[in-house]
Amino acid sequence: MALPLKLPKLPARLEGAERRNILLLIQLRWLAVGGQLTTILIARFALGVPLPLEPMLAALGILALLNLVLGEARRRGMVGNAQIFATLLVDVACLTVQLSVSGGVGNPFISLFLLQVVLAAVLLPPWAGAVLVVLTSALFAWLAVGKMPFALPEAYASHLSRPYVVASWFNYTLAATLLAMFVTRIVRNLGERNTRLAALRQRAVEEEHIVRMGLLASGAAHELGTPLSSIAVMLGDWRTEPVIAESPRLRDELDDMRSEVMRCKEILGRILLASGEVRGDAPRRTTLAAFLSGIVADWRERASIPVEWHNRIGEDVTIVGDQALAQTIANLLDNAVEAGARRIVVEASRSGEQVRLAVRDDGRGFAPAILKNLGRPYQSTKTRLGAGLGLFLATNVLRALGGGITARNLHRGGSEILLTWPGASLAIGEGE
Known part of the structure; x- marks a missing residue:
């Protein structure tokens, strides 16, 4: 199966979390450079292992230069997923060079390939982790058969049998695959949780x-x-x-x-x-059809344009009239008039347990920004004070009933607003 390698464009401005992640990546690479340099020097001069210093130190120099470039790009806000993925590929290449001249699969530091796999799974889209799993697994196999000759001192020399090398390759591939899968899933779950938390915070506001x-x-x-x-x-x-x-x-x-x-x-x-302060008569017991038709009839008495009422509810049910919902529907009809409508159609129906009320008009329709931000306060093309609250209030009234509101522009002109709510939210039993 081919992996999608489409890289996103550079972000115009790095978000706070992205900047911190890149800073952590830079710090981790500095730690890796320092740790590798210390290990190379100890092995060469303290243990007497004949390591080829030129290619190994050159690889460390490349990593240090890469970190400097990445740090400058971070300050300028010019680091995106493509750049992070490229730096991880450079890390893998430098580690491969060092391993190829220092024992190949016999070098215990070959497991550092897993670090790049985990970083890709955490910081990048899922395809990046999959690419690095395949790449590092292939490099592991290449190091097993194509390594450069390297002779350890007699005190440290050992021989790895072919079955052991094959088992080590299989173990690495399995571990890298599982790490990429589960880390990617954990990151996705955390992202979904953060999205839900953000939605809850927005709803609370x-x-x-x-x-x-x-x-x-x-x-x-x-x-x-x-x-x-x-x-x-x-x-x-x-x-x-x-x-x-x-x-x-x-x-x-x-x-x-x-x-x-x-x-x-x-x-x-x-x-x-x-607002919960009843004055005069208590909430009125009525039926769903009578409640909705009454709202339209009351509004029609003071309207300057014709309003058509279509009752497709079917079997009627007894409900308690919700004044907030009634005011919401009246506000939507007022909004249609303000949008230049010359004709309004109101249609009520039921779909299973859901009540559906559609309000259609032949006015100017909604601006794209209004449809994109439907339900947010003060989203309006009108300039008067307080404009833009009608759909916001309607959204919250329907949300309190367990329903929702959608809006769209009609192909023939005008717009349609669809209100839906569970019939049980207003219905009452016969004995109540």
Whole structure:
């Protein structure tokens, strides 16, 4: 099977974790250079082993130069996966040169090949670890049959039988393969865990934002309730004034004002209900079809464009009307009007245990940035203060019900928003 060797482009800017990983790689290579130099000098001058110093020290010089270059590239933010993989190949090449002139597979330091395999599995995509497993296994076999002659002093001389060499090669290949597989899997699991943690942190931030908005809305609703009640009383008193009682035009205007004030009070009541402070009537027992059709009917009364309602729910169920969900649907219809829609279609259906509500319009549709960041606050093409909260609120309301929201642009123009939630989240039993 061919391995994909497509290398990613250089990152424009190294992230903090990447910079630390590269720094650790540089430090580890310095330790390796120091350790190898110490070992070579002790073996040559203390133990009397006739090591060829020129090629071995030249390999160490290459590693030291490589580290200097990698350190400068790290400071400039010019190190990517391709560069890290290339440095590991240089490490393998230098170790191979040193082993080939100092005993081949008889050199106990041949197991250092595993270090490059593990580093590739930790720092690079899975294909890099697989490549190094194959490469180092092949070099192990080559060192067993193609090494340069090397004579140890009589006190240290030994002979490795061919079965032992073959078994050593098999042992190395098996160990390298297992290490690459399990280290890669561990790294992937850690990455998935970090992704989940990041998503949970983002959700916690969004929910905290919702709580702050709810407290602000609840406080505003409390403060606005008193002046609206006063205005309603004053409007009722004005109706008995002779000037207004004798003028049909003024009476009609006064009635319109009172109806708008009552509508404001109803909206404030819904805000308080959504925040957990019930005022007036308790949550209403209804059916799913009646609940959704009622939302559309209420919005249609004050809308300036036609709204089509399609009920494809099938068998109806008894539910408790959720005012937060009702306000969410009304907000989505308002958003469609602000997007230039001249016609809106609302369709409700059920798919198994899931309730699906689609809102389609023929407006301008969503900008790509809005679709990419769907559900995040203040993502809007509108410039007014507070714009961009509609889809954010809808996302969190549906999330609280155990559902979700998706959006897309239609090929013929306009957009579609699909709300889904489990039917059981609102349903109640017959005996309840």
